Amino acid sequence: MTGYVALLRAVNVGGTGKLPMSVLAGICVDAGFRQVRTHIASGNVVFGSDGAEDVVRATLEKRLRDHAGKDIGVVVRSAAEIAGALARNPFADAPGNRVMALFVDGxxxxxxxxxxxxxxxxxIRxxxxxxxxxxxxxxxxxxLRIPVEKHGTARNMNTVARLAEMSAAIA
Structure with missing residues (x-):
């Protein structure tokens, strides 16, 4: 089983189109993912799966579309990739809430x-x-405007560190 982190794009946690994290967790469990945990109400979920990254992403995107009636973008990374991004942070001496990792699809x-x-x-690095x-x-x-951001989603390094810790615990 591989530990994964799924980062949802453009999830509105306070108004229309709201997706409570308990609902997101339920969608993941129903998809067959294991050891499902969410982190803060901004579309971060950690889980285990035997599926490949592209299969995991497609499965979650379909279930979210079925639930919400619209496409919700999902970026998926393995636990190892999230840990690698944390280790590669070129601004490690800066406050974690001032450094963003912009994760892109593919x-x-x-x-x-x-x-x-x-x-x-x-x-930018x-x-x-x-x-x-x-x-x-x-x-x-x-x-600052970064055009590639339309193909991804950003998380600050404090969140990345927590997701790396959570996903490393997936057995």
Whole structure:
């Protein structure tokens, strides 16, 4: 069994289209995933499966579409990949809430920084299947736009660290 982390894109936790984490956990259990646990109400779920990453993603996306009546994007990473992203963080000395890992579906495009705009004092580094972004003044004030973000979802490094810990415990 492989430990996986699924990161949902554009999950509204407070209004229309809301997906409570208890419902997400139930969807995962019904899909046959094991040792299902969610982390904070922003679409993070950890579980075990014998399926390959693409099968796990397709299964979860279909079940979410059946539940919500619309597509909900899902990025899936193995426990090892999440741990690897945490280890590769080029901004490890910065506060974890100021560094985001932007996880994308599939491989990064040939030039993942093409079209980036609004950069001020933010720093971007390319990872394996993620971009790392350091927001020294916080993400809320940033005008940074990264076009590849439409193919992924971001989590701060505090969340990535917790997900790495949780997924490592999947046996």
């Amino acid at each position: 491989p990064l495009p040939e030039d993942p920084l093409e079209g980036v705009s609004g950069i001020r004092n933010e720093e 390319i990872g394996a299947r993620e971009l790392f972004v350091f927001y020294p003044d916080g993400m809320g004030r940033s005008k």
